[in-house]
Amino acid sequence: MKQAFFSEPLIFELGGRGRIGELIEDVKVEIPKELMREELNLPELSQIEVVRHFTRLSQMNWGVDLGPYPLGSCTMKYNPRINEDLAWLDEVQWLHPLQNEVQGILELMYKLEKILASITGMDRFTFQPAAGASGELTGCLIIRKYHKDRGENRDEIIVPDSAHGTNPASAAMAGFKIIEVRTNEEGQIDIEELKSAVGNRTAGLMMTNPNTLGIFEKQAKEISEIIHDAGGLMYYDGANLQGIIGFARPGDFGFDIVHLNLHKTFSTPHGGGGPGSGPVGVKKFLEEYLPIPIVDFNGEKYYLKWDLKKTIGKIKDWYGNIPVLVRAYAYLLSMGKEGLKLSCKAAVVNTNYFMKKVSKIKGITIPFGNSYRKHEVVISVENMAKETGVTAMDVAKALLDRGLHAPTIYFPLIVKEALMFEFTDTETKENIDKYIEALKEISELAYSNPELIKNAPINTSVSRLDEVYANHPKTMCLSYRMLKYKQ
Amino acid sequence: MEKIFSHPYIPNANILNEMLKEVEINSIDELFSDIERREFEILLNDEPMDELSVYREVKSMLSKNKIMKCFMGGGPWFHFVPSIIKHIITRGEFLTSYTPYQPEISQGVLQALFEFQSMICELYNMDVANASLYDLPTAIGEAALLAYRVTGRSEFLIPSSIPNDRKSIIRNYIEPIGMKIIEMPFLEDGCPNLELINNRAAGVYVETPTFFGTVETRLKEIVEIAHDMGALAIVGADPLAMGIFKPPGDYGVDIVVGDGQPLGIPPAMGGNSLGLMACKNDLKIIRQMPGRIVGLTITKDRRNRGFVLALSTREQHIRREKATSNICTNEALLAIAAAIYMAVMGREGIRRVAKKILHNTQYAIKRLEEMGVERAFKGIHFRDFAVKIDVKKVNMALEKRGIIGAREISRNIGLFAVTEVHTKEDIDEFVEIVGGALK
Known part of the structure; x- marks a missing residue:
């Protein structure tokens, strides 16, 4: 290509x-x-x-419409166009948040909430957060207020070292100190270390499950008990819900608060970086803490409910990214219960098929054991880098040359020379095979003629870009007028 | 045998077992053996719904929403949206891409966002803009946090005219880390009293126009006072007002934030928001900016110009709890929409839209005054204006005629707005209804 x-x-x-x-x-x-x-x-x-x-x-831009886009923890699945048609209706786009006669959209929000609650095992949701990180901040503010209202001074949030960067960043914005716990050899939270980390300052734990290695944290229930016993709350980062959707619910293994990413698991487009939507769900005992308003139904009419006694207030203007909700609702109808389960199975089969095949390629290892993965897998080219000088970055660029978007690289931080693949449920076997073949070929070249890989990419719009130039104070140029000053 | 069925979005549905066999995994169940099975009911039909049925069902639900004319102030507003915007931003190459982590294959989004940043800089007369935040109030919150990092101080001054919803958002952004809001009461022109500005302030935030639609005429003075006190001067400025009014950058403001929705984006019940943020070419501030920033660079072989995400060491995926913000996914596609808007309207178009809005605002106020309706604030109004009316009564009369009425400031003060989409006839009709309701 x-x-x-x-x-x-x-x-x-x-x-x-x-x-x-x-x-x-x-x-x-x-x-x-x-x-x-x-x-x-x-x-x-x-x-x-x-x-x-x-x-x-x-x-000059790659998208899911052009081919595979296997960024890990991003769930870059197909974005059905019927959902666009509905989201772009005048009856969605030309509404004012304070007008009357919006029963249609309120009904959609109410029903979407019920479906998401049944998928996650939570009781009530807010749609206000604009994205995953906005949902995390909402969750952390709920945790903060919950403890404050109980007169407890808890200022520590525990975050595994495999967590998304937004977790510690959101917890810090909510005023918490971050306590990091290590991942054990099996790619799961180290329980012993966790036990020594909890205490009477523990406000809660943020966890992604399956985690960013694609591994299901089997001990989630036990971990919940440890945190709850210590007086903390459990927060579920839903970025990876694709790995268990229809098979398990965070609400059933002890989570008190979850956020979902409608732009991941629920197929709404990523739009070059947004808008997304990060609804937050809570268990009944935290309902009164949700941002206001929430959507309710009085048997006759849907309405916005503003009187939540312990509410954290507001986290974003109005009620959330409404057109994204329309898309997600249409997606859920298109899938049905069986379709959702099938999507989970397909995502998990795709991942394990890929993992088994690439594990045999020279220079590639699968860190944290060969246990089955869920929706994503992290491979390492640490050996390749040591033996040939070809790094994860080089492999990524060489994939681009083969018409294949690269996976997430150098993440999670606990894996050296990491490449994190998530093919999603909507990818074809043929394309996964292309990645396997490409990685074989790249490995062969790395060990025979590494310069060919080092020069990649050559088939993209532009060849490898100079990041140092972009960030050096002397050459940094962040707008057209800065360019003109320099000239 | 497990029942396997096909689905149009899941290409491998029928070959999952074959794929597993090829890699010597026995069954799908085996892949889930680490999950303790527990029955639960998902509130959906068992079977998938076909496309036509989905369309019919959702469309019929949404048709219960009523499309009305809007005269409500305070935003979001009903502005003109050029047709080309939807056509371009729904192109799959933009729509179905993500944050451009691999710049060589994502030059389209990167250049479009660079141009968005550049045109925002021109509108505000600033040097650096980021590639979007969620909305105006979260942008104010982020600006306050930025001021805290730069000055080490913890008080943040805001006009008391900002509605409570937005104050709540700002509080949620700044109080957890120990900052607090100080409210500056407003004067008879709706602009804040500056007496409370002191040397404990990290930042002084003012708006133009204010929430009440009045233009702030003292920006020069405000910047001087803020700087004398060692605080950052932060201005929330409406991007369309910049078509006719002097931009904040002319007065040496440190940070500008804004609501980008007027730039070619439909209101969507408040669900299409776009937060703007820009600053001067000052590394001390640039290094503390939240969110993605696209930078221009060159290819390593020095043959071509290209674009990358710049200064990413500020961001959460690298800096984690020490990041300048937690923001990751932003409002990129709407930023591209705004870029297309600024490009297609262009220099002349933005000027004309601003003039038309000002003209319509002045006309609407004049006609209402002729009807005996008084303004609540003195000064020059742009788009939004508050008047002394019985809000409930007037709104009921307007709603009967399919018009969204005033935003309630109090029982006796309502906030309206007129934009370039309102014709003279629209405004005349509106004025008649308001006048009639008050008789």
Whole structure:
């Protein structure tokens, strides 16, 4: 494959004096001269130029629509277009948050909440958080307020060393001190270390299950008991729900709070980095702590309920990223119960099929034992790097050259030269086979002619980019006007 | 035999067992043997629903929502959305991509976001913008945290005119780490009284226009006072107002935040938010910025220009609990929408939209005043304006005619807004209904 390349100028370098892209009536107004703007240096383009520019840019971009996109813990599955059609209806896009007559959207939120509650084993949800990290902050604020209301001074959150970076970052924003616990040889939380970490300052534990190694934490229930006995709460990071959806529920193994990522497990598009949606679910005893308002039903009408006595308040304007909720709801109808279970099975089979096959490739190891993985697997090319100089970064770039988006690399931090693959349930066997073949070929080249890998990628829009140049104070350029100053 | 059925989204559905056989795994059950089985009921039909049925069901549910004309102030607003935006942002290459961790294969999103940042900088006359935050109130919260890191101080001044919902969000962002809000009461033009600014302040936050729609005319003075006290000057500025009013950057403001929804994004019940943040070319502040920032670079062979995520050592996936923010997924696609908006409207379009909004605002206020309806605040208004009315009565009359009425500031003060989408006839009709309701 060869990705499209246009030597596409910056939008500021296009167009011409006096061109306009939309007809807007030019009216006369008066404001005091000292408040009047003099210069506005935006580009001047006709409509066709704008369309061509962004269309060309789009063609220099990879997406799930073009091929596999196996970023670990990101669940880059197919984004069904029927969900787009529904999310873009005027009856979704042209509503005001304070208008009346929104029974349709409230009903959708109410029903979506019930479905998510049944999938996770939780009792009530808020849709306010804009993304996973926003959900984590919500959860941490609930934990904080819960202990405060009980007059307890608990300021420590326990986070495994395999956790997503957002976990410690969110807990820190909520004012907690982070206590890190190690992963044992089997790729699970080290229970002995956990026991010595808990105490009367423990506010809670944040856990991803399956964890970022793709391994199901079998001791989740036991861990919950340890945390609960110490007076803490259990927080479930739902980034990896794909690995157990339909088979197990966090609510059943002791979690008090969960967040889900509708843009992962529930198929809504990632949009180049967002918008996502990170609904937070809680057990009954924490319901009153949820952000306001939540959606309720009085037997006749759906309504927004504002009187939650212990609420943490608000975490984002209004009620959440509404069009994302519409997509997720449509997805759930499209799947049904059996479809959801099938999606879990397919994701898990795809992962283990891949793991077994690549484990035989020279230079590749599977850290933390050969136990089955769930929806994702982390492989290491530490040996390859030592023996040939070809690193995880090089392998990633060589995959790009073969028309295959790279997995997440150098994460989790506990694996050296890590490549973290998640194919999801919507990937074909043929494409997984292509990765296996590509990794074999890359390994062979690494051991015979490593320079060929070191020079990758050559088939992408641009070749390997200089990160040092981008970050050095002398060359750093973060906007068009910084570029102009430098010139 | 386990029942296996096909699904259009799951290509391997029929070959899962074969795949396992190929790698010598006995059964699917074996893969889940580490999970203790427990029965539970998922509240969905057993069987998947076909596409047409899904469309019918969801569409019929959503058709219970009513599309109305909007005159409510305070946001989100009903602005003009150029047709090309939806066509471009729903292209699969943008829609189905993610954060560009592999820059060589993601130049499209990276360049589009770089251009978004660059055009936001032009609007505000600032040097550096990030690639989006969730919304305005979370951006204010992040700006406060930034000010705390830069100054080491813990008080954050905000105008008391900010609605309570937003204050709650700001508190949730800053109180856990020990910061606190100080509210500056508003004067008769809706702008804050500056007397409370002191040398314990990490940052002073003001808005233009204010929540009440009045334009802040003292930015120069505010920046001077804040800087004299050793605090950062932070301004929340409406991006469309920048088409006609002098931008915060002209006054030496340290950080600008904004609500990006007016830039070509439909309101979606408040669910299409876009938080803006920009700063001056000051490394002390840039290094403390939250969120993704795209930077320009070159290829290692020095042949081409290209784009990457810059300064990522600020971010959570590397710095963990010491990161400048927990934000990961942001509002990228809506930032691209805003970029397309700024490009297609262009220099002249943004100016004209701003003028049209100002014109319509002045016209609506004048007509209401002729009807005997008084303004609640003095000063120049842009888009939003508060008037002294019986809010409940007026809103009922408006709703009867399919119009979303005032946002309630108090029982006797309502906040309206008019934008470029309102025709003279729309405004005349609105004024008649409001006047009629008050007779």
